[in-house]
Amino acid sequence: MIKLTEINRAEALRYMGGSKVKMNDSMESLIEVCEKEILENISPKYLYKKISLENSGLIVGNSVKKHLKGCDEAFLICATTGAKTDKLIRSASVTDMAKAVVLDAMASAAVEQICNKIDEIIAKETPGKYLTFRFSPGYGDYPLEIQEKFLSILDAPRKIGLCTTDNSLLTPTKSVTAIMGISDFPLEKQRRGCVICNLNKTCKFRKTGEHCEL
């Protein structure tokens, strides 16, 4: 069980348009309220499974191939903040759009935090091995469509209620799938960085000289 006790506010603020912004009182209190609501309403769920990459059908395109170079095995991971988060955001967008935006950013930060905790759990379970960073469908040329396969191998619809739509969008929406290579040897220092990111042409962080820390 993963339980979050706080939301990474710096991360959430970045999603909302920058951490360098000076906030006013009403914004401070809105953020306070939203953090509380998100923490009360998320129910983090996750699954992971070690798989052999050979004949797995999971290596599609160059980006993931490069990422998993030298790995025979990998962990498949999925995580979600649960269905209630979506309802909370939807409800807020009817009554208070500013609040909806803050909730949305906080929920995004939350799912990232859940993933980081899974990283820790996996690292502990894999002593003596080296792990790549989490690589998600949608990075580089790794197709979103592969998510359905991820979820089916993990039995995610039945076990944690995480599904995809016909267009390969995850539902509940605040969810993540990823693959993490396992290697017997130290890996070259990798960073997700902007090169593999599909948003690198439109990214608002890059424009202001910030980084989303992917």
Added chain:
Amino acid sequence: MNTVNFNDLLKKDFILLDGGMGTMLQKSGLKLGEIPETLNITRPEVVADVHRSYIDSGAQIIATNTFGANSYKMKNSGYTVDELISAAVKNARTACKEKALVALDIGPVGQLLEPAGSLTFDDAYELFKEEIIAGKDADVIFFETFTDLLELKAGVLAAKENSNKPVVASMTFEENGRTFSGVSVASAAITLEGLGVSALGVNCSLGPDELAPIVKEFTIRTSLPVFVKPNAGLPDPNSNTYNVSPLDFAKSMGKIIDFGSVKLIGGCCGTTPEYISALKKVIDTKKFKKAEAKKDTAVCSATTTVEINQPRIIGERINPTGKKLFKQALLNNDIDYILSQAISQVNAGADILDVNVGLPEIDEKEMMVKVIKSLQSVVDVPLQIDSTKPDVIDAALRIYNGKPIINSVNGEEKSLNSVLPLVKKYGASVIGLTLDENGIPKTAEGRFLIAKRIVERANALGIPSKDVYIDCLTLTVSAEQSACRDTLNALRRVKTELGCKTCLGVSNISFGLPNRPLINHIFLTMALEEGLDLPIINPNDELMTGSVRAYKVLANIDKNSTEFIKTYNEVKTETPKITSSHTTLSDAIINGLKGEASSLTEKALESKDAMEIVNGELIPALDKVGAYFESGKIFLPQLIQSANTAQSCFDVIKAHLTKTDSSPVSKGEIILATVKGDIHDIGKNIVKVLLDNYGYTVIDLGRDVAPEVIIETAVKKNIKLIGLSALMTTTLKSMEETIALAKKTPELQNPDGSSKCIFFVGGAVLTADYAEKIGADYYCKDAKESVDTAKKVFGNK
């Protein structure tokens, strides 16, 4: 076919079911990624062996290996649903040799239904229907492991409407007593029992010990036999083994059986024939008994059950009658306005919301379905479907997630014949109005007799009296002063002699009198004391809602005044109001001070012309905020807060203009939609708020909107500007299709061949280049640019 059928088995003490199928197939060498259902065809003997081993252990019903055999999940299996399911039923039948019955096993589709996902109710229905027809040779239908009550409802309806087999429905719960989608045990039990299943309960989820409280709750919430198939304890995430032995499993199940009402028992993940054998030994020593179930009527949404065992408030505000703004919202398809009405009533204390969207100019059925779906996505309270048209009621009942109230039936033959069968079919509650072909009887006796007739007719169809809520009708006291007493006398008789719950619309009483709130409030209190259960009122009227709260204290219902104290002792934590007398309207908008800004606008209207304020103060202030946002001085929520503050100023101005009879100002109509296939609509919603606040009229078509719907609306409303959003690369193609369709539509072309419609597009993965490529006229990187685009298109009026 078997000589014994399912209903015969139900008469026995217990029905022993089988254990895990997946577990056994894995033992027989099912490979990772291999689709278990294909084994029905590729290795039928393996599947039949599993069945046989369960029958040998004593199972009286075995479930086919068809859990995921729907055409969505099987699309890459190489087989059709019909091939897989008929093979599966054959395998089971071969193994049975008439010693056991065959249950067609149906699991969830594997995709989330709207609003959480994009699968529609009708699509889910069709998927289940295909499975049910393919499984026509089974004896009974088991729906198992569902987490969404609405999806399960689609399945149960598909079964009922396409076969005559008994149906068993089971959901999977977490330790907190809810499914992943938030469904409570009470809501599941009440809804499924209403839909006419033969048994219901829980499977999978957890081990028998952890499931015990959930099963207990089921036995309290239903009078039907309860179905229980736990896992063999909790799984170890790595080895995928379970931690409860067959013996311990059976022992724990023995305790569960002792709750009463538990009749159908077996095992789910991790259980094997050994578990079923052990279970058989336990049930052989036990006798079935029925648990004491709750007798009060209740209605529910998927998440919230409201027991009508004390006065409950039905909010009446979702209704166009006499409400100009609401009518306008219906005409403009402004669902958000309706939703905001719902949320404010719930916050004010409504337990149930009445939903009436009848307006001659609109398609009531289409609107009702849309509004119910939308309401279900934002509020938790149960709904009351308010319409006089059977086809509207039917459509609403289908997609309602829970057990609703139908408002209403009356003593007329036509009404009784058309409405009551729907109430029965979908397991709803219904409001019975005490009037008939001859109008409203003057006397209490007359109304009582109609009530009695309605209840008898309901009973004859199998609707219990407790699910009929009688409305003895409030008449205007200024027209007929003695009528109030008649209504209350009838109410008391209905309550005591028919054992029905009662409801009343209250505010009619005071029509034509001064100080109506006072009369309404006293009448409400009188009615409560006579036994009124369901006052239909405006919950935002604090005097009315407060009266109900106070009544509950004085009538010793609200124990220790807990609810009352909670409501009135709670210190409202509002952000401290900055009340500097020097604040200007512009400052108030920039700082997002709503109250301040509205009162400053009111003041300004005393000396200035409305348009002067709009163009001289509101718009420049918004522009200033926009510029701050662009330069990174403030961030998005602040921009929206300012926009909302400006909106409150516009509202003040609009109200002023309506008073002074000037027509309200709209700078132009704009369609907004998140394209087909995409459900990420927060960006679109932000754009909507900003455009609204700049004085544009936004026609918001929502998310997952088909190109045809967008184009049709553009043609019908003669729209010049259309904004589309898409978040993901996979849905950009829908954007392209929408623009292409506009260019192909003759009605949207100018005589010179140019397009009448201008498109602006936005979304995270979109670039200016791509926008140009797909034929969009403007690419907007954020909400602010959308406003700039609107200004360019419509000019700075």
